[in-house]
Amino acid sequence: MEKLIQFFFPARCSFCGRVGVDPCNECRKFIKFIQGKTCEKCGVPVGDFILNLCPSCQRENFSFEKVFPVFYYDGVVRRGIHLFKYRGFCQNAITFSNLMVDKVKSGNIKFDIVIPVPISYERYLKRGYNHSYLLAKNISKILKIPLLDALKRTYFTEPFYNLSRQERKREIKDKIVVKNGYEKYIKEKTILLVDDIFTTGATANECSKVLLKSGASRVYVSVLAITKPSGRLK
Structure with a gap:
């Protein structure tokens, strides 16, 4: 897959789309990795915060163990994800996944299976691919x-970007299932769930609940970017 992408697409910056090195020198100036002491659940920096959970995660009861975000979802990272997700820049998957x-390796966890977050059939037809x-x-x-590829969405869901935290939960509830016959591969496994962005955690949590209900031992989440706590939807 990687060789095919490299053959058909010229080398471009994954964050701005310019032909050349990846990332380009201009975008490199603005790329900031999430580092330091982080929330033990969602992975955002907590600095000198006395608790190990950020205020947002203190309000939630997430089913997954921990999220591993690489960046905050803003600036050049946001632009790069939009190119990847909506503009057909599939080659970005190589840089982003690396x-x-x-980031995931820093957790020193042994995973058994990698599972992507599913998109609806309607959205797949429109885009032609599932970015996750x-x-x-x-x-x-x-x-x-x-x-x-064990999960599927049973119903079309409206875009989440204008929905509140509670609305996202209601919209995604009971709309993700494990495909028939896949339970035997999930049972007692430690799973790495993969998505591009973590916003409120509604989708990652629903996927995790379904996987755990089907017998998974634990679920961790890998994402390229997470929204800043101040920008989390209420």
């Missing part, structure tokens, strides 16, 4: 663990 693997699947496929290849 960055995600580096492309990320998960390369992550699986790098980590040398199986990729399992």
Whole structure:
């Protein structure tokens, strides 16, 4: 897959789309990795905060173990994700997934399976690909663990960007299931769930609940970017 992408697409910056090195020198100035002491649940920096959970995660009861975000979802990172997700820049999956693997490795966790967050059939037809699947496929290849496209959305969901936290929860509730016959591959496995962005955690949490209900041992989440706590929807 990687060789095909490199053959058909010229080298471009994954964050702005310019032909040339990846990332380009201009975007490199604005790329800031999430580092330091982080929330033990969502992975955002907590600095000298006395608790190990950020205020946002203190209000939630997430089913997954921990999120591994590489960046905050803003600036050049936001632009790069939009190119990847809505403009057909599939080659971005290579750069992004490599960055995600580096972050995941810092957790020193042994994963059994990589599973992408599903998109609806309608959205797949419109885009022609599932961006999370492309990320998960390369992550699986790098980590040398199986990729399992085990989840599906049973109903079309409206875009989430204008929805509040509670509205997102209601919109996604009971709309993700494990595909028939896949439960046996999930049972007692530690799973790495892959998506591009973590906003409120509604989708990641719903996927995790479904996987755990089907017998998974634990679920961790790998994302390229997470929204800043101040920008989380109430």
